[in-house]
Amino acid sequence: MSAPIALSESASEMIYLDHHATTPCDARVLETMLPFFSVHFGNAASKQHAFGWAANDAVERARKQVAALIGAGSKDVIFTSGATEANNLAIKGAAAARQGERDHLVTVATEHKAVLDPMKRLEQQGWALTVLPVDGAGIVDLGELSDAITDRTALVSVMAANNEIGVLQPIKEAAQLAHAKGAWFHTDAVQAVGKVPFDVDALDVDFASMTAHKIYGPKGVGALYVRRKRVTVAAEIDGGGHERGLRSGTLNVPGIVGFGQAAAIARTELPDEAGRTRALRDRLLNALLAKTDGVAVNGSLEARLPGNLNVSFDGIDGEALLVSLDDVAVSSGAACTAAEPSHVLVALGLSKDRALASLRFGIGRATTDAEIDHAAAKVSDVVARLRQMSPLRGA
Numbered sequence: 001m002s003a004p005i006a007l008s009e010s011a012s013e014m015i016y017l018d019h020h021a022t023t024p025c026d027a028r029v030l031e032t033m034l035p036f037f038s039v040h041f042g043n044a045a046s047k048q049h050a051f052g053w054a055a056n057d058a059v060e061r062a063r064k065q066v067a068a069l070i071g072a073g074s075k076d077v078i079f080t081s082g083a084t085e086a087n088n089l090a091i092k093g094a095a096a097a098r099q100g101e102r103d104h105l106v107t108v109a110t111e112h113k114a115v116l117d118p119m120k121r122l123e124q125q126g127w128a129l130t131v132l133p134v135d136g137a138g139i140v141d142l143g144e145l146s147d148a149i150t151d152r153t154a155l156v157s158v159m160a161a162n163n164e165i166g167v168l169q170p171i172k173e174a175a176q177l178a179h180a181k182g183a184w185f186h187t188d189a190v191q192a193v194g195k196v197p198f199d200v201d202a203l204d205v206d207f208a209s210m211t212a213h214k215i216y217g218p219k220g221v222g223a224l225y226v227r228r229k230r231v232t233v234a235a236e237i238d239g240g241g242h243e244r245g246l247r248s249g250t251l252n253v254p255g256i257v258g259f260g261q262a263a264a265i266a267r268t269e270l271p272d273e274a275g276r277t278r279a280l281r282d283r284l285l286n287a288l289l290a291k292t293d294g295v296a297v298n299g300s301l302e303a304r305l306p307g308n309l310n311v312s313f314d315g316i317d318g319e320a321l322l323v324s325l326d327d328v329a330v331s332s333g334a335a336c337t338a339a340e341p342s343h344v345l346v347a348l349g350l351s352k353d354r355a356l357a358s359l360r361f362g363i364g365r366a367t368t369d370a371e372i373d374h375a376a377a378k379v380s381d382v383v384a385r386l387r388q389m390s391p392l393r394g395a
Contacts, residue, residue: 013327014327014328014329015327015328015329015371015374015375016329016364016367017328017329017330017361017362017363017364017367017371017375018329018330018331018360018361018362019214019307019362019363019364019365019367020163020164020166020191020214020308020331020360020362021331021362022213022214022219023213023214023215023216023217023364023365024216024364024366025213025216025217025218025258026216026217026261026262026265026365028261028265029216029217029218029258029261029262029265030258032257032258032260032261033218033254033255033257033258033261034254036055036058036253036254036257037254040054040055040058040253041055042054042055042253043055043250043251043253044056044058044059044250044251044253045240045242045250045251055251055253058253058256058257059079059251059253059256059257060074061257061260062256062257062259062260062261062263063077063079063256063260064260065259065260065261065263065264065267066210066223066259066260066263067225068263068264068267069193069194069198069263069264069266069267070189070193070198070199070200070208070210070225071198071199071200071201071202072200072201072225075228075244076200076225076226076227076228077223077224077225078223078224078225078226078243078244078246078247079221079222079223079243079247079251079252079256079259080221080222080223080224080247081220081221081222081252082211082213082219082220082221082222083114083188083190083209083210083211083214083222084114084222085222085236085247086209086210086211086222086223086224087112087114087115087118087186087188087209088114088118088236089224089233089235089236089246089247090155090157090186090207090209090224090226090233091105091115091118091119091122091155091157091186092118092121092122092234092236093233093234093235093236093246094154094155094184094186094207094231094233095122095127095154095155096233096234097231097232097233097234098154098155098184101154102151102152102153102154102182102183103126103127103128103152103154104127104128104129104130104150104152104153104154105119105122105123105127105128105129105130105153105154105155105156105157106129106130106132106145106148106149106153106155106156106157106178106183107119107129107130107131107132107156107157107158108131108132108133108134108140108157108158108159108169109131109132109133109134109343109347110134110138110159110162110164110165110167110343110344110347110348111157111158111159111188112159112163112188112190114188115157115159115188116131119131119157128152130148132144132145132148133347134347134348136348136349137167137299137300137303137348138162138165138167138298138299138300138344138347138348139167139169139170139300139303140158140169140170140174142170142173142174142177145158145174145177146177149177149178149180149181149183150181151181151182153178153181153182153183154183154184155183155184155185155186156174156175156177156178156183156184156185156186157185157186157187157188158171158174158185158187159187159188159189159190159191160187160188160189160191160192160193160198160208161189161190161191161192161195161196161305162191162299162344163190163191164310164331164342164344164345164360165298165299165304165308165310165344165345165348165360166191166299166304166305166307166308166309166310167299167300167303167304168192168196168300168303168304168305169187169303171187171203171205172202172203172204175187175203175204175205175206176204179204184206184207184230184231185204185205185206185207186205186206186207186208186209187203187205187207187208187209188209189205189208189209189210190209190210190211190214190222191214191305192305193208193210193214193215193266194214194215194262194263194266194267194270195215195266195270195273195274195277195305195306195307196270196274196305196306197270200225200227205225205227206226206227206230206231207224207225207226207227207231207233208224208225209222209223209224209225210222210223210224210225211223212255212258212259212262212263215262215263215266216262216265216266216365217255217258217259217261217262217263218254218255218258218259220252220255221252221255221256221258221259222259223259224246224247226246228244233246235247235248237249273365274306274307275306277306277307277363277364277367278306278307280307280363280367280369280372281306281307281308281309281361281363283369283372283373283376284309284361284363284372284375284376285297285309285311287372287373287376287377287380288311288376288379288380291376291377291380292313292379292380292383292384294313294314294315295311295312295313296311296312296313296314296354297309297310297311298310298311298312298345298348298350298358299348307362307363307364307367308360308361308362308363309360309361309363310345310358310359310360310361311358311359311361312345312350312354312355312357312358312359313357313358313359313383314354314357315357315387316357316383316386316387317356317357317386318332318353318355318356318357318358319332319356320386321357321359321382321383321386322359324382324385324386325359325378325379325382327378328374328375328378328379330359330360330361330362330375331359331360331362332356332358332359332360341355341356342355342358345358359379361375
C-alpha cells in the first residue's frame with residue numbers, strides 16, 4: 001500500500017488565507033462521509049434492496065439539510081458535480097426551456113467565468129446577450145438592470161457574492177426587476193451560502209447555484225435550487241432520469257452526505273462565524289492601513305462578505321508580491337500566470353498595474369488572531385521591500 005500524500009514541510013507551515021478558493025473538509029463532515037465509502041456503499045438508485053435504500057435515505061436526508069440552509073423545499077434541490085455544472089444547468093437549461101419564446105440574456109461583468117462563459121456560448125448560438133457594468137464599488141446599477149431587461153429576456157443572472165471582492169449584490173431587488181418583465185432569475189450563490197443569510201423565498205430567486213467545498217464540505221459535489229412551481233430547465237445530462245429527470249448520473253453518495261453535513265453545520269454556526277470572521281477581516285485591514293500607505297480596498301466594504309478582503313498596493317509588481325509571500329497562502333488579482341489582470345478588478349476601473357498588485361484574503365473557520373497579525377506584518381514588510389526596488393512607485 002502506498003503512503004498517504006502529505007503536505008510539503010513548507011506548505012504545512014503556511015498560513016491559509018484563501019478560503020474563497022476552497023476550504024478544508026471539516027472533520028465532522030469527513031466523519032459523516034466515511035461509512036458511505038465502505039459500509040453503506042449502495043447505489044441510491046437501487047430500489048430493490050437495503051443497500052440502495054440506505055444510500056437513498058442518506059441522500060434525501062442531505063437534500064433536506066442543504067434545502068434548510070437556503071430556506072427551500074427539498075424537492076427543489078438538484079445535486080450536481082459542483083457549482084460550474086449547476087451554473088451551466090441553470091443558464092443553458094433555462095435558455096433551452098424558453099427557446100422560441102424569448103431570445104435575450106442579461107448578466108453582469110463581474111460574474112464568475114462559470115456564468116460568463118455559458119452565456120457567451122449561448123451568444124455564439126444566436127442568443128442576444130447584455131453584460132452590464134458595475135460601479136466603482138462593484139455593484140450593479142438597478143436602473144441600468146431594469147433598462148436592460150425586456151419582454152424578450154429569458155434569464156437574468158446576478159451573483160449573490162463575488163468570489164474575488166466579496167461584494168454582495170442587491171439580489172432581491174434584481175429578482176423583482178426580472179420578474180416584472182417575465183424573465184427568470186438565477187444567482188450564483190456559491191460564496192454567499194453558509195457565510196451570510198441567504199433565503200430563496202425572501203429573495204424570490206428562481207435558480208441558485210451552490211457547492212460543498214466552499215463551506216467545509218468535499219469537492220466534486222454541488223447543487224442547483226430550482227423553483228419548480230414557477231420555472232423549469234431542460235436537462236443537460238441525459239441517461240437514467242436521476243434527480244427528477246434534470247441531472248442523470250449515479251449519485252455521489254459520500255459527497256452528497258458530506259454536503260448535507262457541511263450545510264447543517266454552516267446553518268448552525270453562521271451567526272457566530274460571520275461575526276468572528278468580520279472582526280478578523282477588520283483587524284487585518286486596520287493592521288495593513290497602519291503599517292503601509294498606498295493601500296486601497298477593492299469593492300464596497302459595507303456590502304461585503306464578512307471574511308473577504310481584497311486590497312491593492314500602488315508601486316508594486318504583482319507577481320513579485322505574490323511570490324514573496326512565501327508563508328501566506330493568498331490569491332492575487334491576476335487571473336493566471338500570464339499576468340492578465342482580473343476581469344473583476346478591471347470592471348471596477350482599476351488600472352492593469354493596480355489590478356495585478358492586488359491580494360484577495362479569504363478568512364476561514366480556523367483562522368486565528370495570531371495568523372492575521374503575522375499575515376499583516378508579512379505583507380507590509382514585503383510591500384515596503386518591493387517598493388524600494390520597484391520603478392512602479394507612484395504609478
